[in-house]
Amino acid sequence: MSIPREAYQTLQSIVGPEWVSDDPAICEADRYCSLSSPSDEQRRPGCSIEPASTEEVQAIVKVANRYKIPYVCTSTFYSAGTYARKDDSILIDLKRMNEIEIDEKNLYAIVGPGVAFSALQADLLKRGLITFVPGCGGNSSVLANTVNMGDAPIGWRYGLGYQRLLGVEWVLPDGEMLKMGSLSMSDDYFWGEGPGPDLRGLLRGCAGHQSRLGIVTKIGVKIFPFVSEELEPMGWAFHSFMKLPPNRFKWYNIRFYSREDAINAMFEIGRSEIGLVVMTVPPIFRSVARTRGVGCGGFWEAWKENGPKIKPNQEDLRVLLYGIGSDKRLEYEEKVLLDIVKDFGGSPREAPCRDETNFMAADAICANVVGGRFSSEVSYESINQAVRYSRVVNEITEKYKPRILEDYGTTNWVCPYELGYIAKMECLRMSSVENRDALDKWHDDVHKFCATGGGSTIFPEDEIFGPVWGNYPEKEAKIRALFDPNHVSAPQ
Ligand SMILES: Cc1cc2nc3c(=O)[nH]c(=O)nc-3n(C[C@H](O)[C@H](O)[C@H](O)COP(=O)(O)OP(=O)(O)OC[C@H]3O[C@@H](n4cnc5c(N)ncnc54)[C@H](O)[C@@H]3O)c2cc1C
Structure with a gap:
């Protein structure tokens, strides 16, 4: 054990001996979070501790400072970037703090x-x-x-x-x-x-x-x-969903015959202030949803059947209308939506009045049913920037074969917020398991494009963005030094 014995005993006295462990098996289990692929960066923590209160968290952090032991915290350990990057860190698992x-x-x-x-x-x-x-x-x-x-x-x-x-x-x-x-x-x-x-x-x-x-x-x-009606749960396991009250909700899937029409319709829907969910639907999402629970074999069957049906440049929008406050509101929203769809030459199709994703579960994890490696580039900016970004990411993707999925022009997901004021662009990419390199190079090229082209992206690469974004890593380091003089809070 490399955590000093005195420090370890103090940690035991803070939470009680049953809530801290340096057992190598437990520490090994806490090396990897749920979604990351193992890499050299992830270090086995020196001990894992589960505080039950704010006072206990404060006391643990003070011990870490006193002995200059790095620590990292996790709430549910879901995120791919959550792990200790230094040997013999304290992993602070906060799941008991669930009031x-x-x-x-x-x-x-x-x-x-x-x-x-x-x-x-x-x-x-x-x-x-x-x-x-x-x-x-x-x-x-x-x-x-x-x-x-x-x-x-x-x-x-x-x-x-x-x-x-x-x-x-x-x-x-x-x-x-x-x-x-x-x-x-x-x-x-x-x-x-x-x-x-x-x-x-x-x-x-x-x-x-x-x-x-x-x-x-x-x-x-x-x-x-929200609505006072009960959302009735139906189905089982991966195929569960909630029935929505039809007097308050209506789903539409709308096919547009050019991406431009779909995007312009989106702007108009925002301007009219209707809808609870408005987003594009890459064909891969449908195949993934249909094959939840059957693994990648099932995915590829469904992909053969459903993936190619949409033609390049066509775009599907999915819209959830919401009778916020009254049934009459739903009628109004539907009328406005169908007028907009008509103006932009779309074909609307009403979908079953139920929800699999937005109110209880959400299913990003399903991206894994495709198999192989998965990565995604994400930016939050305007809708126009989302469209521009996805175009460039497609071009960059072309350079890095083999690509498991064909694009059909529409695997990039435009998900706007605040009635279209801001949009997430998420570009999902897969490669074969052996070919990690392809996704890494693709990622670097996307970041270089964003840095030089004035775009933003989440988890920006400091070496690429630092020089063009006013050397923010240096400024961040100064703020950190101010708050964390012992450099113990999740050091990189
Ligand atoms: C496949 C995938 C899809 C995703 N899709 C979305 C999405 O659509 N929308 C979305 O919003 N997010 C998304 N995320 C991001 C991620 O799930 C979120 O960042 C979320 O915060 C994770 O919370 P957690 O408790 O599960 O994470 P953890 O794994 O516990 O922590 C996430 C990060 O926050 C830090 N942290 C945890 N608890 C605390 C705390 N109490 N105080 C300070 N820092 C803390 C951790 O150290 C870590 O760096 C996605 C992530 C993955 C892997």
Whole structure:
């Protein structure tokens, strides 16, 4: 064991000996998060610890500082980048901190890091309220996701995570406590902005600081009114879904005969302020959804059948209309949508009134049924930038064969938020398992294009973006040095 014995004993006394372990089998299990491919970067932690309270987190962080031991935290260990990058780190697993408090009247919830979206959503749906279920899945942490990203297709109406984060309780890298928003004044999470300057920008971000600035132990998060009708669960395992009340919801799949028409229709839908979900549907999504649970053999059969049906340059939009507040609203939304579709020459088709993704589960993990290696490049900017970005990524993809999937012009996903004000562009790519190199080179070229062409992308490569984005890595390092003088909070 390389964690000093004295430090280890202190950790045992903080959480109780049953909640900390340096057993090599347990530490090995905590080396890899759920979705990452093993690499040399992932180090086996020196011990794994599960605190139950903010006070315990603070005490652990202070021990780490005293002995200069690096630490990294995880809430649900779902994200591909969550792991110790230094030998003999303390892995702080926050799943026991799973308190939920719901303030129905003032429409916010208070959650600890161990609360998964599915748990919060299940409680909210019983009360005619909802939260987000991000694209990565109902199993991810409300807190970690809202702080780090917070995007889901219903962001068309409700925005990204920054619009939902309220009061924050934050253990800084040296163990000091910072309370933000209304929490700094009283024991109340209802407000995030002030008093004084709003510091949430230090914390938040699409792929924010990834625990390199300490540990958030509690947040207030906005919740929203929803329909009072029950969403009836149906089906089983991978094939489960929820029936939506047809007086309040209607799904449309709409085929457009050029990408331009689809994009212009999207702008118009936003301008008309209708819909709860509006996004393009790459054909791969359909095949993946149909083959959940049967693995990649089933995927390839479905792909042969369904993939090629859409022609290059055609684009499918999927729209969920929502009678927010009344049945009449749904009739109005449908009328407006069908007028827009007509103007842009689309063919609308009503889809079954049920949901497999947006209210409970979400299914990004299904991307793995295709088999082989999977990677994706993501940018959050305007819809126009999304279209431009995807065009260039397609060109770059051409250079890196073998490509398992043919593109049919439309495997890139445009998912706009805030009624079209901002859009996520996600370019999903697969390669054979042996061919890791192809995806790495593709990734580098996409980042070079973005850096020189004025685009943004999540997880920007510092060496590529630093010189063109005002040497931000140096500035970030200065901020980190200020908050984390011992360089122990998730050092890279
Ligand atoms: C395949 C895939 C698809 C995804 N799709 C989406 C998507 O559609 N929408 C979306 O919003 N996100 C998406 N994500 C991103 C990811 O799921 C989110 O970032 C989410 O925050 C992960 O939360 P977690 O608790 O499960 O993560 P963890 O694995 O526990 O943590 C994620 C990161 O946050 C840090 N962290 C965890 N807890 C805390 C804490 N309490 N305080 C400070 N830092 C902390 C960790 O150290 C780590 O760096 C996707 C990820 C994957 C792998």
